[in-house]
Structure formats: structure tokens, C-alpha cells
Amino acid sequence: MPTALRPIALHVEEPADGDFRWVLAERDARGRWAELDRSAAPAGTYRQAMANGLLALQALAEDLDTGPRKAVDDEADADPDADAEDGQANGDAAPKKRTLFGFGPAT
Numbered sequence: 794m795p796t797a798l799r800p801i802a803l804h805v806e807e808p809a810d811g812d813f814r815w816v817l818a819e820r821d822a823r824g825r826w827a828e829l830d831r832s833a834a835p836a837g838t839y840r841q842a843m844a845n846g847l848l849a850l851q852a853l854a855e856d857l858d859t860g861p862r863k864a865v866d867d868e869a870d871a872d873p874d875a876d877a878e879d880g881q882a883n884g885d886a887a888p889k890k891r892t893l894f895g896f897g898p899a900t
Contacts, residue, residue: 799862
């Protein structure tokens with residue numbers, strides 16, 4: 794069965810001063826992010842929280858050369874908005890704008 798790279802992001806939160814916690818989130822087929830995992834205990838520094846989060850992300854991959862994978866089921870993993878007309882998907886008011894890593898428009 795074919796596989797695809799899982800879209801997983803790592804970020805660090807600081808709910809209280811000096812209380813750094815890593816969070817893993819995964820994007821679904823509709824582009825929504827959902828929390829996948831988070832640190833059970835705080836780290837004393839951003840650097841340590843990020844390093845611990847990276848270890849958690851790496852643990853999701855059987856092979857670090859190919860990254861965390863998921864089985865691809867053509868129907869279940871199909872883009873739900875692919876057949877929408879005029880850029881309006883499933884009742885969305887306007888088409889989504891493409892961005893590069895969330896930092897601005899893609900050209």
C-alpha cells in the first residue's frame with residue numbers, strides 16, 4: 794500500500810514564565826490542525842523544549858530518512874475540496890489564498 798508523509802508541525806508554548814512545553818500538531822485533509830501530542834512536563838528553556846519535541850517527532854518515524862508516514866487510501870485521503878467550482882469549497886465564502894509557510898502570498 795502506498796504511503797505519504799504526514800504533515801506534522803512542532804512548536805513550543807510558554808504557558809507561564811520559564812515553563813516551556815513542546816506541542817506536535819497534524820494537519821488533516823481539509824487543512825485544519827489538531828494537537829497530536831504534547832510534553833507531559835515543562836522544560837526549563839525553549840532550546841530544551843524544542844529538542845525534546847524533535848525527539849518526539851522523530852519517534853513517530855520508523856525510518857528517519859523517509860519521515861513519519863501514513864497509509865494512503867485514495868478515497869479517504871482525497872482532497873475534499875478538489876471538485877469545488879469557482880474556488881468555493883463546501884460552502885466556504887471565498888477561495889483560500891496560497892501562502893508560503895503562513896508568511897505571505899505565494900507567487
